[in-house]
Amino acid sequence: MWSQIGAWYLDPRFIEIPITTLALSLGAFLAFATPWTLLAYFDPVWAQPYRIQNKPFDVSRYLRRNLWLITRNALIMLAVLVLIWPLLRLSEIHDGILPEWYVIASQLVFFILLDDYLYYWLHRSMHSQKWLLKHVHAVHHEIRNPCALAGNYFHWLEYLLTGALALVGPILVGCHIVVLYVWIIIRQLEAADGHAGYDFPWNPLRYLPFYDGPVYHDFHHARFKGNYAGFLHYVDRFYGTYIKEYLSYRYKRWISRPSDPSAH
Ligand SMILES: [Zn+2]
Ligand SMILES: [Zn+2]
Numbered sequence: 346m347w348s349q350i351g352a353w354y355l356d357p358r359f360i361e362i363p364i365t366t367l368a369l370s371l372g373a374f375l376a377f378a379t380p381w382t383l384l385a386y387f388d389p390v391w392a393q394p395y396r397i398q399n400k401p402f403d404v405s406r407y408l409r410r411n412l413w414l415i416t417r418n419a420l421i422m423l424a425v426l427v428l429i430w431p432l433l434r435l436s437e438i439h440d441g442i443l444p445e446w447y448v449i450a451s452q453l454v455f456f457i458l459l460d461d462y463l464y465y466w467l468h469r470s471m472h473s474q475k476w477l478l479k480h481v482h483a484v485h486h487e488i489r490n491p492c493a494l495a496g497n498y499f500h501w502l503e504y505l506l507t508g509a510l511a512l513v514g515p516i517l518v519g520c521h522i523v524v525l526y527v528w529i530i531i532r533q534l535e536a537a538d539g540h541a542g543y544d545f546p547w548n549p550l551r552y553l554p555f556y557d558g559p560v561y562h563d564f565h566h567a568r569f570k571g572n573y574a575g576f577l578h579y580v581d582r583f584y585g586t587y588i589k590e591y592l593s594y595r596y597k598r599w600i601s602r603p604s605d606p607s608a609h
Pocket of ligand 2: 495496540562566585
């Protein structure tokens, strides 16, 4: 029995799936979040008209706790992934032949849509269930005026649940390991960009269909209610949980652009 368990952990997929994916997830998040966070820390005069909330960021106030939460949560995630590897190894995620580009593209679109929809319900539940809100999700809401690093400012349980949701699509599809890596990098790009705190007209992500840029989730932090989806506003529009003011804000900022500071 012990030799069997040992063989599971000697399987190259143990390093390729849980360990490398977690390392990539952390590395990608820090790579995307660090430049935005530095910008928020220095908050130069030229960037201030583009702040979503018209007040200074609290970068230094939350920095140490933010870095501690990221480290602690990653270690807890590592322990959980090692523990559940005997189950996770049964998934069809593989390191065989890479599929055609259109298969990869459609899998990535599916992962984004599925994860966003599932996250909507997880997030909405965390606001409607008082215990979860008070003891778990409240940690993420300690920061009302987020900068990018806040994209991984979580209670460990929320970090685990959010990570589990991101794996649902890849496990369902049994994707190639490289597709899983690309998806996790996209997911962390969503997390960093959604908390960037600035709404620059040149941010290429805001021109993606069904994404409204950092404004969308920033309003969730500022108002505490509504805009529950992680990335795509259509889910909140469909269920009537979007924040109305965010639409008028968006209209003003996107239509009467570019450099009218009074528009925010
Ligand atoms: Zn929330
Ligand atoms: Zn957030």
